Amino acid sequence: MTTHLTTVKPTPDLAFMSQHLFTAILWINDDLSITWLNAQAEQLLAISSGRLLGQSILTLLASEALKSADSNHDSDNHDNNITVDKSSGEDTHEQLCSLKERFQQAKQYQQPFIDHDHLISTPLNGNLSFSVDYSVTPVIYEQQPYFIIEMWGKDRQSRISEEQRQQQQYNVARHMLRSVAHEIKNPLAGIRGAAQLLQRQFIKFSDTSPLNSASPAILGTNPMVNPNSHLQKTAEKLRNYTDIIISETDRLTHLIGKFLGSNQLPNWQTLNIHEPLEHVLSLVVNQYPQVTLQRDYDLSLPELCADKDQLIQVFLNLINNACESMTEFEQTLQQRELSEPKLQQPVTSQMSNHDSASYKPTLHIQTRIAFQHTIAGQQHKQVLQINIADNGSGIDSALIGQIFFPMVTSRAAGTGLELSIVQDIISHHHGMIDVSSQQSKSLNDSVKNNHNHQHTSFTLYLPFNQPAHHA
Numbered sequence: 001m002t003t004h005l006t007t008v009k010p011t012p013d014l015a016f017m018s019q020h021l022f023t024a025i026l027w028i029n030d031d032l033s034i035t036w037l038n039a040q041a042e043q044l045l046a047i048s049s050g051r052l053l054g055q056s057i058l059t060l061l062a063s064e065a066l067k068s069a070d071s072n073h074d075s076d077n078h079d080n081n082i083t084v085d086k087s088s089g090e091d092t093h094e095q096l097c098s099l100k101e102r103f104q105q106a107k108q109y110q111q112p113f114i115d116h117d118h119l120i121s122t123p124l125n126g127n128l129s130f131s132v133d134y135s136v137t138p139v140i141y142e143q144q145p146y147f148i149i150e151m152w153g154k155d156r157q158s159r160i161s162e163e164q165r166q167q168q169q170y171n172v173a174r175h176m177l178r179s180v181a182h183e184i185k186n187p188l189a190g191i192r193g194a195a196q197l198l199q200r201q202f203i204k205f206s207d208t209s210p211l212n213s214a215s216p217a218i219l220g221t222n223p224m225v226n227p228n229s230h231l232q233k234t235a236e237k238l239r240n241y242t243d244i245i246i247s248e249t250d251r252l253t254h255l256i257g258k259f260l261g262s263n264q265l266p267n268w269q270t271l272n273i274h275e276p277l278e279h280v281l282s283l284v285v286n287q288y289p290q291v292t293l294q295r296d297y298d299l300s301l302p303e304l305c306a307d308k309d310q311l312i313q314v315f316l317n318l319i320n321n322a323c324e325s326m327t328e329f330e331q332t333l334q335q336r337e338l339s340e341p342k343l344q345q346p347v348t349s350q351m352s353n354h355d356s357a358s359y360k361p362t363l364h365i366q367t368r369i370a371f372q373h374t375i376a377g378q379q380h381k382q383v384l385q386i387n388i389a390d391n392g393s394g395i396d397s398a399l400i401g402q403i404f405f406p407m408v409t410s411r412a413a414g415t416g417l418e419l420s421i422v423q424d425i426i427s428h429h430h431g432m433i434d435v436s437s438q439q440s441k442s443l444n445d446s447v448k449n450n451h452n453h454q455h456t457s458f459t460l461y462l463p464f465n466q467p468a469h470h471a
Contacts, residue, residue, distance in 0.1 A: 022372070022379060028147040032057050032103060035146075043372045044132070044153050046125040055124070057149065061134075062099050063122040103136065107145050112137040117154060130154075181256045188256070192249040199242040202235050255417075266307035266428055268466060273301060273367060273384060276308055280315040281365075288323040288361075290330075296366040304384055304464045310425045317418040318388050318458050319363065325392035325456070326361035332393070333359065364389040373461055375432045383431075386460040394455035395437035403435060431462040 015036075018025050024041035026034055034052050042049055045060070106113055114135045121129040131154040139146050274297055285293065370385040395403060404423040426433050437456040 024151040024153075026052075026057065026149040026151070028057050028149060030107070030145045032100070032147075040372055041151065044151055045120070046128055047122075051124055057147075058099065059122055059124065060120055061118065063120070103147065106136055106138045106147070110138050185253065185256050188249050188253055192246055192253075195242045195245040195249065199239060199246070202239040202242065205231075205235050266310060268305050269308060270303045270305055271308050271311075272303055273306075273311075273386065273462075274299075276311040277315055277365065277367075277386075279312055280319055283316070284319050284323060284363075288327065291323050291326060291361045291363050294362060294364040296364065298367050298369065301367060301369065301384065302464055304462060305466045306429055306462065307425075310428070314422050314425050314460070315388075317422050321418055322363055322388060322390035322392065322456065322458075323361070326363075326390050329393040330359065330361060362391050370461060375430065375461055375463065378430075380463055382464065384460075384462045384464060386462070387457060388460075389457040391455050395435070397437075400435060400437060404433070426460060426462070429462055430466060431460060433461070434459045 018038045021038065021040060024044040025038045026041055027036035029035050034055050034057060037049055037052055042052075045052070102113055105111070112135055114133070116133045118132055118134060119129060120132055121127050132151045133154060134149055134151045137148040137150070139148055281293065284291070364387070366385075366387040366389075368385045368387075370383050371381065373380050373383045373385075375383065404419050423433060435456070435458050
């Protein structure tokens with residue numbers, strides 16, 4: 001008799017699996033206290049598990065209602081003789097009761113519920129506001145009632161969709177420009193070659209002209225030589241014209257070369273991101289001594305695989321753009337003050353002009369690790385995050401969505417190619433770049449935001465490792 005042995009497969013560790021999900025999960029007990037959460041929940045909420053464990057889920061889902069209820073309670077206890085408007089307190093009380101009631105009904109009937117577009121803002125993460133969809137599922141575990149809460153960040157999904165849309169637009173525009181550039185490059189070579197042939201003919205004509213072989217005595221006495229003198233001057237003018245054609249053709253060829261980009265493959269190497277940053281900053285500090293530099297580095301960052309020279313080009317373009325923007329803005333403020341008659345200015349305007357001396361162009365550079373970040377549809381557990389911010393004039397909101405396209409610039413002296421080159425290099429590194437900007441309308445905005453906020457911020461996200469077939 002043959003005995004068939006059945007192999008018992010081990011049950012997977014659900015906590016281990018939950019830590020590797022893209023969905024934020026929180027485990028809530030019957031008192032509505034948070035007893036467990038996965039890593040994605042920490043990332044989404046921007047709060048560590050140490051701060052969240054033991055907190056009521058209401059501090060996340062109804063934080064404003066709790067604060068209003070506490071403030072109304074304190075005002076009642078402070079002075080019973082003061083008349084307080086109870087309408088707002090009643091509204092927040094109803095919100096709290098409604099949310100608690102939904103949890104109780106879900107437990108009683110074992111019926112999950114979902115809430116969409118819920119705004120979370122809590123002091124636990126510095127009142128950072130963001131929108132989420134969340135579901136609440138009641139369960140019975142070891143004869144005790146619990147709730148499983150799943151959260152999906154709406155802002156993250158919107159960012160990923162917007163990133164994909166912009167990347168598609170950029171790829172289409174880049175492909176069109178490359179095609180046009182190739183079509184222009186070939187005729188430019190023909191124009192330059194023809195101009196060089198003409199130039200050689202003019203040089204040959206000048207060297208073989210009878211005017212050059214005539215003696216000084218003949219040139220001074222023979223009036224018949226004057227026509228040759230006229231031809232000589234004409235030949236010199238035409239030669240100058242060919243010089244202009246050649247120089248302008250070379251300039252356009254150089255410009256088209258920037259459009260097409262470099263065909264050289266990246267030289268992948270392991271490096272510390274602060275090395276190319278400090279290399280560029282050492283150059284910029286000497287060129288813009290009036291700019292105040294603020295470094296906020298995470299020195300514990302691991303090394304990444306990248307092309308050092310290309311990263312230097314990226315940082316050089318971004319930091320030069322930032323410094324030039326702040327310099328232009330500072331000059332604009334000074335010119336505006338000189339053009340306004342001081343006697344006709346109101347007192348507030350005079351005070352504003354007095355404060356203009358306190359405006360300091362400030363460049364802020366920060367390096368960090370971003371967790372669970374999606375780039376081009378690929379989820380990364382960790383990516384390198386570099387933030388380059390300035391307090392210049394900012395970027396017009398109408399240009400934000402197009403700022404990485406070639407020939408698009410908000411600066412008077414800009415060429416519109418620097419950010420396009422940056423986008424191209426970052427794409428080759430399988431990363432992404434994001435920009436946010438608040439355009440400054442007046443000097444007061446600059447002085448007010450000088451130390452606490454930045455008008456323009458470029459954020460780079462780079463994976464620490466490149467795909468195997470590119471490395």
